[in-house]
Amino acid sequence: MAPVLLIEGLSKRYGSITVADAVGFQVARGECLGVIGPNGAGKTSVFNLIDGTVSPDGGRILLDGMDVTRRPKHLRARLGMARAYQVPQPFPDLSAFENVLVATTFGAGLSASDAKAVARETLRLTGLWDKREVMAGSLPLLDRKRLELGRALASQPKLLLLDEIAGGLTQMEVVELVALIRSIKPTVAMVWIEHVTHALSAVADRLVAMNFGRVIAEGEPQEVMNSPSVQEVYLGTVLDAPAAD
Amino acid sequence: MTALRISRKASRLRAPSPKLVLAGCGIAALILAAAPLALDVGDLRLIIEILTVFAFAQTWNLLAGYAGLMSFGQHLFIGLGAYCLFVISNRTGANPFYLLPVAFLFSAGAAALISPMVFRLRHAYFAIGVWVLAEVARLYVSQEDWLGSTSGMALVATRDMDHTWVALANYWVAVALGVVCTAGFYLLLTSRLGLALVAVRDNESAAAASGIDVWWTRFYGFAIASGVCGLAGAAYYMSVFHLEPGAAFDANWVVVMLFIVIIGGVGTIEGPILGTAIYFLLRGWLAGTGNLYLMLLGAAAVATMLISPKGIWGAVRRRYGIEIFSARRLAD
Numbered sequence: 001m002a003p004v005l006l007i008e009g010l011s012k013r014y015g016s017i018t019v020a021d022a023v024g025f026q027v028a029r030g031e032c033l034g035v036i037g038p039n040g041a042g043k044t045s046v047f048n049l050i051d052g053t054v055s056p057d058g059g060r061i062l063l064d065g066m067d068v069t070r071r072p073k074h075l076r077a078r079l080g081m082a083r084a085y086q087v088p089q090p091f092p093d094l095s096a097f098e099n100v101l102v103a104t105t106f107g108a109g110l111s112a113s114d115a116k117a118v119a120r121e122t123l124r125l126t127g128l129w130d131k132r133e134v135m136a137g138s139l140p141l142l143d144r145k146r147l148e149l150g151r152a153l154a155s156q157p158k159l160l161l162l163d164e165i166a167g168g169l170t171q172m173e174v175v176e177l178v179a180l181i182r183s184i185k186p187t188v189a190m191v192w193i194e195h196v197t198h199a200l201s202a203v204a205d206r207l208v209a210m211n212f213g214r215v216i217a218e219g220e221p222q223e224v225m226n227s228p229s230v231q232e233v234y235l236g237t238v239l240d241a242p243a244a245d
Numbered sequence: 246m247t248a249l250r251i252s253r254k255a256s257r258l259r260a261p262s263p264k265l266v267l268a269g270c271g272i273a274a275l276i277l278a279a280a281p282l283a284l285d286v287g288d289l290r291l292i293i294e295i296l297t298v299f300a301f302a303q304t305w306n307l308l309a310g311y312a313g314l315m316s317f318g319q320h321l322f323i324g325l326g327a328y329c330l331f332v333i334s335n336r337t338g339a340n341p342f343y344l345l346p347v348a349f350l351f352s353a354g355a356a357a358l359i360s361p362m363v364f365r366l367r368h369a370y371f372a373i374g375v376w377v378l379a380e381v382a383r384l385y386v387s388q389e390d391w392l393g394s395t396s397g398m399a400l401v402a403t404r405d406m407d408h409t410w411v412a413l414a415n416y417w418v419a420v421a422l423g424v425v426c427t428a429g430f431y432l433l434l435t436s437r438l439g440l441a442l443v444a445v446r447d448n449e450s451a452a453a454a455s456g457i458d459v460w461w462t463r464f465y466g467f468a469i470a471s472g473v474c475g476l477a478g479a480a481y482y483m484s485v486f487h488l489e490p491g492a493a494f495d496a497n498w499v500v501v502m503l504f505i506v507i508i509g510g511v512g513t514i515e516g517p518i519l520g521t522a523i524y525f526l527l528r529g530w531l532a533g534t535g536n537l538y539l540m541l542l543g544a545a546a547v548a549t550m551l552i553s554p555k556g557i558w559g560a561v562r563r564r565y566g567i568e569i570f571s572a573r574r575l576a577d
Contacts, residue, residue: 051454077456089454091447093512097576102444105437106456112437120576132576155455 002065003028004080004189005159010049010059012213019045020056021213027159032181032190034204034221036197038233042213043193044086047161050191051083052076064158077107080158084151084165086193088144092137096128096147099136100154107155119154125180126150142173149177153184160188166196178202197225209233260571263435269569270428277420281413289416293484296419298501299521300477303426303514304470305502310512311434312466313446315368317499318375319474321382322352324493326475327482328386334402341402341483342414345476352475353468360464376496383494397489400482415484422477427570431514433469434572442466443572507546510556514570519558 003026012020019042027033035043048054050061052073061069068076082103091099100122104115123129126146131139136147149165162181166174174196181190181203194200200207200221207224209217217227224230261269281289301323308314329351334341359378366374387395403411433439441462444452453459482488501524509520527545531538553560562568 053450053454072458073453074456074458077454083454085451085454089448089451091444091451093447094443095573095576098440098574101574102440102452102457103455105440106444109456116574116576123576129576151451151455 003062004064005050005191006060006062007046007050008060008062010046010061011057012045012049012054013057018213020049022059023049023210023213023215024059025208025215025218027189027191029158029189030186031206032185032192032204034200034207035191035193035210036195036200036207036224036230037210037216041210043210044163045213046210047083047163047191047193051081051161074106077155078109080156081161082107082152082155082157082159083161084148084163086163086165086167088141088148090136090139090144090147090151092135094136095133096136096139096143096150097123097132099147100150103151103154104156107157110156118156122150122154125153127176141168145169149180157188160184160190162190162192162194164193164195166194166199169196174199201225259566260568260573263431266431266570267428270424270431274420274424277423278417281416286412289412290484293416293419294481295521295525296423297477297481297484298505298524299517300422300426300480301474301498302502302505302509302517302521303430304474304477305499306506306511306513306517307430307433307470307473308466309506310516311439311442311446312463312470313442313449314463314467314470315372316375317372317496318377318379319471319502320494320496320498321375321379322356322471322475323478323481323498324379324382324386324490325355326352326478327488327493328392329475330479330483331398331400331488332392334400335398338402341400342418345418345479345483348479349472349476352478353472355475356468356471357464360467364460364463364467376499379494379496383490386490386494393489395490397487397492400486400488403483403486415480418480419484422473422480425473426477427514427518431570431572434514434570435574438462438465439572440574504542504546506556508549508556510558510560510562512555513558513562513568514572515562515568516556516558520556523557 006026008024010020010023023046025033037043049056052071056069060067063076063079063081066079068079091102094102097119100119101115104110104118108115108118110118123132126149128143128146128150131143136144139147145165152160166177169177178199185203192200192204204221206219207221208215209224209230211233216229216233217224280292305319308316326348330341330344330348333339333344333347363371363374386392441452441457444455444457445459445462449459478493482493505517505520505524508523509518510516527542531541549556
């Protein structure tokens with residue numbers, strides 16, 4: 001099957017600092033690609049390049065076979081990219097329902113009544129139904145994280161970019177989150193940056209490890225985690241044991 | 246504990262249905278439209294001024310409170326709208342009332358033309374950038390004889406018309422403008438564009454990530470608000486029959502818009518209604534106090550900002566949980 005996302009030779013430099021150095025990988029529908037790497041490895045920078053927040057110096061981004069490298073961010077969103085940010089990015093003066101409604105109306109491009117119906121469904125799915133009329137700015141962190149994921153899902157994406165959405169959650173919440181992600185997985189292609197590695201290994205089919213803006217290993221999760229280059233980067237960090245948090 | 250109670254109240258705002266709101270607007274408009282039966286010409290003139298100033302303020306509120314665009318140069322469009330109407334009418338002899346849509350299109354078109362330039366500026370730079378353009382327009386008009394230079398021009402076409410009829414027509418134009426700036430803006434805010442505007446205002450990056458074209462959304466907001474502002478400017482100066490650059494392109498217009506929106510409550514339709522009432526009451530009471538009047542207005546605005554940043558209506562809404570023009574989209 002043709003990949004939903006294919007990136008090739010993606011590069012970005014700020015002066016002498018290289019945040020992405022010929023990064024390339026692909027993800028197919030129903031597949032989850034995990035991205036690991038130490039802080040500052042360039043994981044979020046690659047997301048910024050993929051979703052159009054930053055334009056690359058070189059390389060190509062293909063979404064469903066279409067070259068979107070020079071397309072603006074909002075068009076990529078309409079073409080089926082959605083991203084849940086590491087730091088939730090709600091519309092603070094809109095209610096939780098309206099936040100999700102923005103995504104169903106513009107991202108998914110649904111008609112008014114369908115947009116409302118899908119928004120309601122999304123709030124139930126993400127456990128925010130009881131807080132549907134609460135302003136997003138006054139939601140606690142966990143709910144804002146749920147809303148972030150909900151907004152991304154509500155745009156009915158082909159490609160879902162998840163940026164450390166499990167960070168800061170309790171063990172129970174991570175279990176719930178993993179169950180939710182697994183239920184969505186068959187319908188989308190997913191790229192998931194995560195430090196909570198046990199959450200990632202529960203869902204990811206493949207892993208990409210990054211350091212200094214470069215892909216240093218790619219393949220089966222166990223294989224990548226055990227590879228010498230990854231072990232070297234994480235020296236002192238036990239990756240394959242269940243995390244204590 | 247108190248805070249908790251308030252926030253729970255605020256999350257359950259009571260708001261009448263859109264049909265009821267529009268019906269209310271219709272009744273208010275009919276009452277206003279029939280008011281000339283009971284009022285004399287002086288009263289009508291005051292109501293025209295109140296309604297047009299309200300329209301100025303409401304367009305500024307649409308920009309600042311909903312489109313997230315703070316502009317200190319909206320008097321540019323008051324002047325452009327008014328000059329457009331005066332110049333075309335005087336040159337062609339056309340009935341100025343028919344030229345009102347042209348004034349709207351001219352001002353909206355001017356806003357559209359300057360957008361590529363001023364949208365490169367953000368926040369304070371944008372606010373001042375438009376202001377600079379307003380100054381440029383004032384200086385240009387002041388030097389051009391065909392635009393009447395500094396002494397301005399009078400509206401010729403209405404001189405030969407029946408004066409009572411002209412006074413009434415001006416009045417009804419102002420009432421229509423009031424309706425556009427309440428019911429019209431209310432409908433705009435409940436539309437798709439309204440949702441896009443508030444999303445862009447709240448979080449530009451997240452709006453783009455949700456598929457909203459940020460630039461064009463702002464563009465429509467700016468063009469509509471500036472077009473209506475120019476329309477109101479044309480209507481205002483048509484009712485006073487005389488126009489000069491120092492008055493039409495006067496930055497004090499923006500001061501009045503700011504005062505009304507801040508006092509009443511930015512980002513609500515009700516705010517400028519309340520703010521306009523307060524502004525004209527204060528102006529009436531403080532008439533004849535000279536410069537002290539401006540200082541008192543300033544003090545009132547500062548006090549409101551410190552006590553209730555969302556204005557008087559913002560405080561009322563939070564305290565009592567009531568809303569009349571609610572563009573909020575409810576889940577059920």
